[in-house]
Amino acid sequence: MEEKEQSGGLHFVGKKDELIKAKRSFRTLEGRDVLIIYHQGVFYAMDCYCYHAGGTLENGDIEDINGKLCIICPKHKYKITLAKGEGLYRGRNPQEKPPVFRWYSKGVKQRVHTVTEENGEVFVKLVMIPNWVDSDYYQGEKGKVERAKT
Numbered sequence: 001m002e003e004k005e006q007s008g009g010l011h012f013v014g015k016k017d018e019l020i021k022a023k024r025s026f027r028t029l030e031g032r033d034v035l036i037i038y039h040q041g042v043f044y045a046m047d048c049y050c051y052h053a054g055g056t057l058e059n060g061d062i063e064d065i066n067g068k069l070c071i072i073c074p075k076h077k078y079k080i081t082l083a084k085g086e087g088l089y090r091g092r093n094p095q096e097k098p099p100v101f102r103w104y105s106k107g108v109k110q111r112v113h114t115v116t117e118e119n120g121e122v123f124v125k126l127v128m129i130p131n132w133v134d135s136d137y138y139q140g141e142k143g144k145v146e147r148a149k150t
C-alpha cells in the first residue's frame with residue numbers, strides 16, 4: 001500500500017476496517033519496519049523485530065501476563081508488553097522464604113509508536129524518545145545484516 005505522509009511525522013497506515021480485518025499489518029515508515037496490531041478493540045504499533053535477537057513479531061501470540069497484554073516472540077518466547085514495549089520475565093527472589101515465581105519487568109526494550117485514528121483512517125507517529133531502545137539494533141540496513149546472523 002502506498003503511504004500517504006501527513007505533516008508532523010504522522011504516517012497514514014491504512015483504513016481502519018482493513019487494519020482490523022488484517023489484525024497484524026507490516027509497514028515501513030521512514031525506513032523503520034513497524035508492526036501494527038489490532039487486538040481487543042485497540043491498535044498498537046511497535047518495532048517489528050524483537051529486541052532479543054531480531055525475530056519477527058508478526059506471528060507472535062498475544063497473552064495477558066500479570067494484567068498486561070504481551071506479544072510472545074515466536075523465536076525464543078520473550079514476552080513484550082503491547083502498550084509500553086517492556087520486556088517481562090519470570091523470576092524469583094531467593095531471599096523470599098519460600099521463593100515464589102513472579103513476573104518482573106526489564107524496562108522498555110521494544111520501541112512502541114503512537115497510533116491515532118481519524119475518520120476511519122489510521123496513522124502512526126514514530127516515537128524516537130529515548131534515543132536508544134534495544135529493538136533499534138535490528139532496524140535499518142545494519143539491522144538487516146544483524147538479523148541475518150541470528
Ligand code: FES
Binds near residue numbers: 052
Ligand atoms: Fe525474540 Fe529471541 S528473538 S525471543
